[in-house]
Amino acid sequence: MARTLLCEPVVLFRREDGGAVALEDRCCHRALPLSMGKVIGDRLQCGYHGLEFNPAGECVKIPGQDMIPPDAKVKSYPLVERWKWLWIWMGDPALADDRLIPNWWWFDHPEWELVKGKYLKLGCNYQLITDNLLDLSHLAYVHLNTLGTTDISEFPIKTDREKDMVRMTRWIIDRPAPPMFQTLGNFEGTVDRWQIVETFSPCLTQIRAGACDAGSCNPDLGEPGEGMHIRSLNAPTPETETSTYYFFGHARDFAMGNKEVSDDLFRMVSQTFDEDVVILEAQQKMLTDWPENGLIDINLDAPGIAVRRMLARDIEAEQV
Amino acid sequence: MARTLLCEPVVLFRREDGGAVALEDRCCHRALPLSMGKVIGDRLQCGYHGLEFNPAGECVKIPGQDMIPPDAKVKSYPLVERWKWLWIWMGDPALADDRLIPNWWWFDHPEWELVKGKYLKLGCNYQLITDNLLDLSHLAYVHLNTLGTTDISEFPIKTDREKDMVRMTRWIIDRPAPPMFQTLGNFEGTVDRWQIVETFSPCLTQIRAGACDAGSCNPDLGEPGEGMHIRSLNAPTPETETSTYYFFGHARDFAMGNKEVSDDLFRMVSQTFDEDVVILEAQQKMLTDWPENGLIDINLDAPGIAVRRMLARDIEAEQV
Amino acid sequence: MARTLLCEPVVLFRREDGGAVALEDRCCHRALPLSMGKVIGDRLQCGYHGLEFNPAGECVKIPGQDMIPPDAKVKSYPLVERWKWLWIWMGDPALADDRLIPNWWWFDHPEWELVKGKYLKLGCNYQLITDNLLDLSHLAYVHLNTLGTTDISEFPIKTDREKDMVRMTRWIIDRPAPPMFQTLGNFEGTVDRWQIVETFSPCLTQIRAGACDAGSCNPDLGEPGEGMHIRSLNAPTPETETSTYYFFGHARDFAMGNKEVSDDLFRMVSQTFDEDVVILEAQQKMLTDWPENGLIDINLDAPGIAVRRMLARDIEAEQV
Numbered sequence: 001m002a003r004t005l006l007c008e009p010v011v012l013f014r015r016e017d018g019g020a021v022a023l024e025d026r027c028c029h030r031a032l033p034l035s036m037g038k039v040i041g042d043r044l045q046c047g048y049h050g051l052e053f054n055p056a057g058e059c060v061k062i063p064g065q066d067m068i069p070p071d072a073k074v075k076s077y078p079l080v081e082r083w084k085w086l087w088i089w090m091g092d093p094a095l096a097d098d099r100l101i102p103n104w105w106w107f108d109h110p111e112w113e114l115v116k117g118k119y120l121k122l123g124c125n126y127q128l129i130t131d132n133l134l135d136l137s138h139l140a141y142v143h144l145n146t147l148g149t150t151d152i153s154e155f156p157i158k159t160d161r162e163k164d165m166v167r168m169t170r171w172i173i174d175r176p177a178p179p180m181f182q183t184l185g186n187f188e189g190t191v192d193r194w195q196i197v198e199t200f201s202p203c204l205t206q207i208r209a210g211a212c213d214a215g216s217c218n219p220d221l222g223e224p225g226e227g228m229h230i231r232s233l234n235a236p237t238p239e240t241e242t243s244t245y246y247f248f249g250h251a252r253d254f255a256m257g258n259k260e261v262s263d264d265l266f267r268m269v270s271q272t273f274d275e276d277v278v279i280l281e282a283q284q285k286m287l288t289d290w291p292e293n294g295l296i297d298i299n300l301d302a303p304g305i306a307v308r309r310m311l312a313r314d315i316e317a318e319q320v
Numbered sequence: 321m322a323r324t325l326l327c328e329p330v331v332l333f334r335r336e337d338g339g340a341v342a343l344e345d346r347c348c349h350r351a352l353p354l355s356m357g358k359v360i361g362d363r364l365q366c367g368y369h370g371l372e373f374n375p376a377g378e379c380v381k382i383p384g385q386d387m388i389p390p391d392a393k394v395k396s397y398p399l400v401e402r403w404k405w406l407w408i409w410m411g412d413p414a415l416a417d418d419r420l421i422p423n424w425w426w427f428d429h430p431e432w433e434l435v436k437g438k439y440l441k442l443g444c445n446y447q448l449i450t451d452n453l454l455d456l457s458h459l460a461y462v463h464l465n466t467l468g469t470t471d472i473s474e475f476p477i478k479t480d481r482e483k484d485m486v487r488m489t490r491w492i493i494d495r496p497a498p499p500m501f502q503t504l505g506n507f508e509g510t511v512d513r514w515q516i517v518e519t520f521s522p523c524l525t526q527i528r529a530g531a532c533d534a535g536s537c538n539p540d541l542g543e544p545g546e547g548m549h550i551r552s553l554n555a556p557t558p559e560t561e562t563s564t565y566y567f568f569g570h571a572r573d574f575a576m577g578n579k580e581v582s583d584d585l586f587r588m589v590s591q592t593f594d595e596d597v598v599i600l601e602a603q604q605k606m607l608t609d610w611p612e613n614g615l616i617d618i619n620l621d622a623p624g625i626a627v628r629r630m631l632a633r634d635i636e637a638e639q640v
Numbered sequence: 641m642a643r644t645l646l647c648e649p650v651v652l653f654r655r656e657d658g659g660a661v662a663l664e665d666r667c668c669h670r671a672l673p674l675s676m677g678k679v680i681g682d683r684l685q686c687g688y689h690g691l692e693f694n695p696a697g698e699c700v701k702i703p704g705q706d707m708i709p710p711d712a713k714v715k716s717y718p719l720v721e722r723w724k725w726l727w728i729w730m731g732d733p734a735l736a737d738d739r740l741i742p743n744w745w746w747f748d749h750p751e752w753e754l755v756k757g758k759y760l761k762l763g764c765n766y767q768l769i770t771d772n773l774l775d776l777s778h779l780a781y782v783h784l785n786t787l788g789t790t791d792i793s794e795f796p797i798k799t800d801r802e803k804d805m806v807r808m809t810r811w812i813i814d815r816p817a818p819p820m821f822q823t824l825g826n827f828e829g830t831v832d833r834w835q836i837v838e839t840f841s842p843c844l845t846q847i848r849a850g851a852c853d854a855g856s857c858n859p860d861l862g863e864p865g866e867g868m869h870i871r872s873l874n875a876p877t878p879e880t881e882t883s884t885y886y887f888f889g890h891a892r893d894f895a896m897g898n899k900e901v902s903d904d905l906f907r908m909v910s911q912t913f914d915e916d917v918v919i920l921e922a923q924q925k926m927l928t929d930w931p932e933n934g935l936i937d938i939n940l941d942a943p944g945i946a947v948r949r950m951l952a953r954d955i956e957a958e959q960v
Contacts, residue, residue, distance in 0.1 A: 032919060046781070048923070138368055294348060457689055599687070603671055606672065617669075
C-alpha cells in the first residue's frame with residue numbers, strides 16, 4: 001500500500017508473521033515506487049528490475065549480479081501497531097519512542113464497543129482539523145442539520161494547558177438529554193453532559209463525551225464513572241502542507257453489541273465530518289491564496305491557540 | 321454570490337431594501353469565504369463560527385463574547401447599480417467616482433428594447449477581449465459561419481483618440497442590407513451602414529451599429545437618427561491576469577416588443593461570442609507560454625493599439 | 641496538425657505537391673496557433689485575421705494592407721520524409737544534415753513486411769524510454785504476462801560503444817524457440833536467438849532480433865542472414881522535459897503478406913508498451929518529486945549509462 005506522509009512516499013506491507021513494515025516507496029535503483037512491486041515472503045520486490053528489499057530497507061537481491069553495493073538500500077521507518085492503529089515515526093529513527101503513543105486502550109478492550117472507523121482525505125493542513133475538533137461552537141453553524149440543533153454556547157468552556165496537552169472542557173448541566181442519549185440511556189429526568197477534548201502534541205485529539213443523571217456526579221472531579229461514555233479518537237496525519245489523511249474512530253461503553261447503534265453512530269459521525277470537509281477545504285483554499293494577515297482571534301479560540309503555541313514550541317525545539 | 325474580481329475574493333448580496341452590497345469574501349476570523357454563510361436581514365453571517373457583518377464590512381456580532389475588537393472587519397467595496405448593471409470600485413474607496421460609469425441609458429429606457437444578456441467566463445486577459453471588439457476584420461475568418469460572409473475590409477476604418485476613449489468608425493456605403501436588417505427594415509434599395517466602436521478606459525466598449533436608406537444621412541456628422549439602431553454594451557471584468565468575466569447585452573430601437581427578434585439576436589450574438597472564446601483562449605495560452613516577443617502589428621490594429629496606450633497611461637498614473 | 645516538440649509549438653501541413661512542411665505554430669501577429677487556421681494551396685492562413693504564410697514561414701498576405709513588414713514571418717523547420725517517417729530538425733537550420741537520419745530502409749523495402757505502427761504519448765522524459773529499450777532484463781518483471789515468461793538473464797549481455805552509437809547484444813544459444821517463432825519458423829530443434837539493440841545519439845533505437853536453427857550461425861560475426869528477422873525501430877520525440885511522443889514500428893522478413901501475423905505482432909507490441917507506460921510514468925513522477933540523489937546503478941545498466949554519457953557529450957558540445 002502506498003501513502004505519502006509528511007511529503008515522503010511510504011510503502012506499507014506485512015511480513016509473513018503479520019508484522020507491518022514501512023519503507024521508502026522509491027527504489028534506490030531507478031526510483032520506481034516499490035508499491036508497484038510485490039511482496040515475496042518478508043521482502044518487497046521492485047516491479048521494474050526485480051531488486052528485493054528486506055524489512056530493514058536493505059537490498060538483498062539484484063538480478064544479474066552477486067555483489068550488492070552498500071548504498072543499495074531504502075529508508076525504513078519505525079512502525080508500531082497498537083490500539084488497532086499503525087503508528088509510524090517519520091523522524092530520526094534513533095529518536096523513535098513508543099511511549100509517545102497515546103494510551104487509546106479503549107479501542108482494544110472488551111468493555112468498550114468499537115464503532116467502525118474510516119479515514120477521510122482532506123485538502124487542508126492538519127492544524128485546521130485540530131482547530132475544528134477543539135472548537136465545538138461551530139456546531140450551531142456548520143452542523144445545524146446534524147449535531148448542532150441545541151445551542152450549547154451558553155455554557156462556558158474551560159481551557160487547561162499541560163506540558164504536551166491542551167484540554168477543553170464544557171459541562172452542560174441539568175438539561176434534557178439529546179435524542180440518542182435519551183433513547184439508549186432511559187434517563188428519567190434531565191442530565192448533566194460533558195465534552196472533554198484533549199489534544200496531545202502534535203495533533204492527536206481524544207474526545208471524551210457522555211451524560212449521567214443530573215446532579216449524580218461532580219463536574220469538578222472531571223469525567224465521572226456514572227452514565228454513558230463515548231470516546232472519539234482522532235489522528236490527522238499530514239500528507240503534504242495542505243492535505244491530510246484524517247483517521248478517526250469511536251468507542252462506547254453502552255449498547256454493547258448493538259450493531260444498529262454502531263451503524264447510527266457511524267452514519268452520524270460520517271455526515272458530520274463530511275460537513276466539516278467542505279468548510280476546512282474552503283478555509284485552506286482561502287489561506288493558501290491569502291495568507292493569514294488580517295485575521296483576528298475570538299474568545300472561543302483559546303484552546304486552538306494553546307495547541308498552536310505548544311506545536312510551535314515543539315517544532316522550534318526540533319530545529320536545534 | 322461569490323466572485324473573484326481583480327484577483328480579490330468578493331461576495332455580493334442584497335440588503336432587505338434590495339440594495340446590493342459587495343464585501344471581501346473572506347471572514348476576518350478564520351478566513352472562510354463569507355459566501356458560504358447566509359444573509360440575515362442586512363447582515364452576512366459566517367458559516368463557520370457565526371460572526372456577522374454589516375454592509376460596511378464591520379463585524380457586529382461574535383458568538384460567545386460581547387466585546388467586538390476594532391479590527392474585526394472585512395473590506396467593503398463601493399457598489400452602484402445603474403443601467404441594470406452593478407458597478408464595483410475595486411480601488412481606494414475614497415477615489416470612487418460614479419461619474420466614471422458610462423452613460424449606458426439605452427439599457428433602461430422605454431424607447432429601447434433590451435435583448436437578454438448573459439456573461440461568458442473566458443480564460444484570457446481582458447485586453448484581448450477589447451482588441452477583439454475593436455477589430456471587426458476578424459469577422460471574415462473567425463465568424464465565417466455566423467457574421468462574416470460579407471467582406472467589409474474594402475471599407476476603411478477611421479480611428480479617433482480622445483482623452484479617455486478610442487473610437488473606431490467604419491461606414492459601408494450603398495450596399496444591400498444584411499439579411500436581418502433587410503427583413504426587419506423593409507428597405508427598398510441599398511443601405512448605408514455604420515459600426516462605431518468606442519472603448520472607454522479601462523475596458524468598457526460600446527458598439528453603435530445600424531443602417532438607413534442609402535444617401536439619407538451624412539456620415540461626416542456621425543451616427544444618424546434615421547434608420548435602425550443597435551447598441552452593444554460590453555464590460556469585460558477581470559477575474560485574474562488570465563481570466564475574465566465578459567458581461568454584455570444589446571438594445572435596439574426597432575421591432576419593439578418582438579420577442580422573436582430578441583431571441584434571434586441573442587442566439588446570433590451567443591454563437592458569435594462562442595466562436596471568439598475559442599480564439600481568445602488559444603491566443604492567451606500561447607501568450608502565456610511564449611510572451612509577446614516577436615509579434616508584429618498590422619494596420620487594422622490601430623484602434624486596439626490606441627486603447628493599450630490609453631490604458632498604459634492610466635495604469636502608470638495609478639502607480640504614482 | 642499541431643504538435644509541441646522540444647517545448648516549441650509546431651504546425652505540420654502538406655503542400656499541394658504533397659511535400660510536408662513544419663512551421664512555428666504561432667502567428668507572428670497576435671500569437672494564435674496557425675494550426676487553428678486553414679491550408680490554402682501551399683500557404684497556411686491564420687484563423688484570426690487571415691495572414692498567410694508560405695512554406696518558408698514568410699508572411700505573404702496581410703488583409704487590409706499592401707506592405708508586408710520584413711519581420712512578418714514565423715520559424716520554418718527543416719523537414720525530411722524518409723523511410724515513411726518525418727524527420728524534423730529543431731536546431732539551427734544551417735546545421736541540418738540529413739545524413740544524420742538513420743538508415744531505416746527496412747521500412748520502405750519490398751522484402752520487408754511493415755507492421756502497422758502507432759505512437760504513444762508518455763508522461764516521461766525521453767531518456768527513460770531509451771533506458772527501457774536498452775535494458776531487456778525488465779521483461780521478467782514488467783512484462784511477465786506478455787513477453788517475459790522466459791528467464792533470459794542467465795545469458796550475459798555485451799555492450800559496445802561506438803562514436804555515436806551504443807550497442808547491447810545478447811545471444812540466447814540452443815534453446816527452444818518462443819511460441820511465435822516456433823509457429824512461424826517451423827524449427828525442428830532448438831534455436832539460437834539474438835537481440836541487438838543499437839541506440840544512435842540522441843535517442844533513436846533500432847532493435848534487430850531473430851532466430852535460426854541452433855548452431856547454424858556464428859554469433860561472433862553478428863546478426864546472421866539465416867533464419868527469421870525482426871526490426872523494431874523506435875523514435876522517442878520529446879514534447880517537454882517530462883513528456884514524449886513515442887513513435888515506433890516493426891518490420892519482418894517472414895510471413896510476408898500474412899495479415900494475421902502482422903495483427904498479432906502489433907497487438908503484442910502494443911500490450912507490452914502499455915505495460916511500460918505505467919512504469920515509466922510512475923518513474924518520472926518520482927524523479928520529478930525526488931530528483932536523482934541516492935540512486936544507484938547495477939551491472940545491467942551498462943548500455944543505458946553509455947548512452948547517457950554519449951548524450952551528455954553531445955549536449956555539452958552544443959553549448960559551445
